[in-house]
Amino acid sequence: MADIDTRHGVMLYLDAVSVSFSGYQALNELSLAVDEGELRCLIGPNGAGKTTLMDVITGKTRPDSGSVFLGQDINLLDHDEAAIARLGVGRKFQKPSVFPHQRVWDNLALALVGHRSPWQALRYKPSTADEDRVAHLAKLIGLYDLAGQAAGGLSHGQTQWLEIGMLLAQDPKLLLIDEPVAGMTQQETERTAELLQSLVPDQTVVVVEHDMAFVRSIARRVSVLHEGRVLTEGSIDAVQTDARVREVYLGDAC
Amino acid sequence: MSSSPGNSPFLHRATIAFFLGLALWVPVANLLLPAESPLALSSYSVSLLGKYLCLALLALALDLLWGYAGLLSLGHGAFFALGGYAMGMYLMRQIGTRGVYGDADLPDFMVFLDWSELPWYWWGFDSFPFAMLMVLLVPGVLALVFGWLAFRSRVTGVYFSIMTQAMTYALMLAFFRNEMGFGGNNGLTDFKDLLGFDLHADSTRCALLVVTALTVLGSYMLCRRLLATRFGAVVTALRDQEGRVRFLGYSVASYKLVVFVLSAMLAGVAGALYVPQVGIINPGEFQPLNSIEIAIWVAVGGRGTLVGAMLGAFVIAAVETLLTAQFPEAWLFALGALFLLVTLFLPRGLLGLWERRGHG
Structure with missing residues (x-):
């Protein structure tokens, strides 16, 4: 794995990224920077572009314009x-996907890091270190x-954890986690919050989540997405008192 | 690994015993026992068993691809036929001057078409090792090119099945043409001998059966070992959650390509063993219907179990032999009914029955 150059403290950098699907502007000149070792939450109403943003970062969707960098010099659009x-x-999907x-x-x-080519996979023998790691x-x-x-027999919450575990086995520098606590019990949600918080600052974590109590419990910085761009950024308190945010998303109930 | 019945130690040992037993018993029953003995086996039955073994290998090849990688090829008959043609070309060259026209340089059908010299793509087929290399390479390269184009563009599911079906249909039309130089609709036939052994002699038939049984057994063991590695785990994983495998950093297309090429080569070997035992190869083998039938064998026997696929091929081929002799028109209806019944009531195939019993 190539080392990611984070000399300037930035792990992920998106500049003016636009994506449209047959006329619908999913991302509109979106710019976002995530620092190394940060735990960032992305919130926003449905259709704000959160999942499209994840798709662009992980290569699933090609943007129409803009640039996406991992560290200083890895252009993710080339891969x-x-x-x-x-x-x-590493990316965890909204819908848990395990084998x-x-x-x-x-x-x-x-999911353990390395041995990715068919030939390497054919010759792979788990080492003691691998066993210990698993x-x-x-x-x-x-x-x-x-x-x-068999993983098929796990409960919903356990499946979500397994997928997070698989992400960690990849030894990622940056984890993108889409709605980790959807459908979890209160207790499971708390454990998930602990787990995610234990990952930083060794790893950088970006979480998309709707559950505001959960966001409040884990996030130091929150980015609010609206109509394909970042509306505002800041601490959860600052964001929740922002008049524009209240208008587009949170409503007076918050 | 999964707990599919194909992996149960008992079934595994029984499978090995079956193929080894067949390889030992058939020569004894056919060559040594007197014809009036109740245990004796007629030469006709030897050919029939040899044919079933080839079909079992073909089913194994498709199960590796469909049952484990989740790619349903409805054109696997094409790889089988290409392997068969490569073997048939060698057998044609072995005829030499014993053909109807007695031409040492050209097969009969070329003389008949007034061709003056052997086309370049027939060169080398006098050599047995070269022909065997082609048995592997021709299906392998076709699968490599076809698969590369399909998997690179992420063609999967029913679109992949339809494209493979179109592939075998196109090849059928091509091979029907006399200008292709493969004997047109008559195909290749009237073979005399293989490596100097008379193909009509009982001893040769028995030897072919033994070689076939051991090849099927070897291929089964190869597939099993392959699936037990991390490679096999990745392949099974991409069948169930392709996106997850891709986002774990595996190049899904290259895994699919390796399995597709390997499966095509196994199908080619099955075809090459089939041709000397049935004595003919013609473009009918490319019929889309044949390829669909392979998928039915696998589904009936139990997809994703290896053993089930081979069992399905054996059972259906045997029933087909019985039924087509008695009620030729009824066979396709019976096949369709069997497929429907198994799909409705035995979604895990005949081996699923075994598993249900095993788990009580």
Whole structure:
């Protein structure tokens, strides 16, 4: 994996990114910078462009214009999804996606960094270090006792954790996490908050979330997206008292 | 790995025992036992068993691709036929001056068409090793080019199936043409011998059956070992969650390509073993219907189990032999009915029955 140059403290930098789908402007000259080691939350009403933003960063969607950099000098627009993942960008989908027919252990082992080409995968033998790493991750996400079970049998919350564990197994520098606590119980939500907070500042985390209580519990900085651009940025308190934000998204109820 | 019944140790051992047993028993029953013995096997039955074994290998090839990588090829008959043609070309060259026209340089059908010299793509087929190389390379290269174009553009699901179907149909039309130089609609036939052994001799037929049984067994073991590696885990994973595999940093297209090429080569080997045992290869093997039938074998036996695919091919081919002899018009209806019944009531195929029993 190439080292990411973060000498100026910036992990992810988007400049004037625009994406349109048959006339619909999903992202409109969006610019965003995320510092190394930061835990950033992205909020915004439906259709604000949060998922499209993730798609652009991970190579799933090509922007019409603008630039996307990882660190100082890696132009993410030059790479496809798999290459971007290998550069150290991990992504958790909104809909949990794990491998249901394989054991929890194998799900994590498959995500372990390295051995990505077919030939390397064919010759791969897990080392003791690999086994330890999988065991460590399984404990971290609280699924060590279930490691031998097929992932298809996990509960919704456990599936979300497994996917986060798989992301961590990739050894990413930047994690993009789409709605991690949707459908979780209060207790599961709290554990997820702890887990995400334990990742920084070694890793940089960007979370898209609707649950404002959860956002309040984890985020130091919040970016509010509206109509494909960043409306405002700041602490959760500053953002929640911003008149424009209240108007477009939060409503008077908050 | 998953807990599919194809991986159960008992079934695995039974499969090995079956192929080894067949390889040992058939020569004894056909060559040594007197014809009036109840255990004796007629030469006709030997050919039939040999044919079923080839179809089992073809089903195994498709199961590797469809059952594990989730790619349903409805054109696998094309790779089978190409392997068969490569073997047929070698067998044609072996005929030499024993053809109807006695021409040492040209096969009969070329003499008949007034061709003056052997086309360049027939060069080298006098050599057995070269022909065997082509059995692997021709299907392999076609799968490589076709798969590269398809997977690079992320063609999957039903679109992939339709394209493979179109591929085998196009090849069928091409091979029907006399100008192609593969014998037109008659194909290649009237073979005499293979490596100097008379193809009509019982001993040769038995030897071919033994070679086929061992090849199927070897291919099964190869697939099993392949699927037990991290490579196999990635392939199974991309069947279930392609996006996740891609975002983990695996190049999905190259994994699909490796499996597709390997599967095409196995199908080619099946075709090459089939041709000397049935004595003919013609463009009918490229019929889209044949390729669909392979998918039915796999579905009936149990997709994603390897053993089930081979079982499905054996069972259906045997039923087909019985039914087409008794009620030729009824066969396709019976096949359709069987497919419907299995899809409705045994979604995991015949091996699913076994699994249900096993788990009580």
